[in-house]
Amino acid sequence: xxxxxxxxxxxxxxxxxxxxxxxxxxxxxxxxxxxxxxxxxxxxxxxxxxxxxxxxxxxxxxxxxxxxxxxxxxxxxxxxxxxxxxxxxxxxxxxxxxxxxxxxxxxxxxxxxxxxxxxxxxxxxxxxxxxxxxxxxxxxxxxxxxx
Numbered sequence: 001x002x003x004x005x006x007x008x009x010x011x012x013x014x015x016x017x018x019x020x021x022x023x024x025x026x027x028x029x030x031x032x033x034x035x036x037x038x039x040x041x042x043x044x045x046x047x048x049x050x051x052x053x054x055x056x057x058x059x060x061x062x063x064x065x066x067x068x069x070x071x072x073x074x075x076x077x078x079x080x081x082x083x084x085x086x087x088x089x090x091x092x093x094x095x096x097x098x099x100x101x102x103x104x105x106x107x108x109x110x111x112x113x114x115x116x117x118x119x120x121x122x123x124x125x126x127x128x129x130x131x132x133x134x135x136x137x138x139x140x141x142x143x144x145x146x147x
């Protein structure tokens with residue numbers, strides 16, 4: 001019986017700890033192999049580091065690729081991150097409609113930031129048809145009082 005899963009879990013935990021304490025070079029060393037093997041948590045953090053040049057040179061292609069992979073695996077924070085990439089045109093082409101699609105997925109998981117951004121997009125008609133009622137509904141879901 002192999003103890004490999006325990007080692008992977010320890011590497012992931014150590015990599016996340018290094019990321020959280022801003023030891024980005026160490027985090028990259030621990031998380032890169034795990035991200036390649038499909039660890040969603042590792043992919044998300046590698047995407048952040050690649051996007052912002054933390055512990056490595058900025059790598060927009062890697063950032064987009066890992067963020068998209070983690071988002072497609074259902075990680076809410078990655079769905080929010082991917083939506084932002086589409087909204088801002090960062091690491092990929094600007095695509096407000098795709099941004100809305102991914103913000104909706106993250107909002108469905110209860111991410112308040114995604115609900116709020118989505119509400120703003122409906123309010124402004126950015127990537128969707130302007131819909132003040134939907135904007136109000138989303139702001140309310142996000143915990144804001146009437147606007």
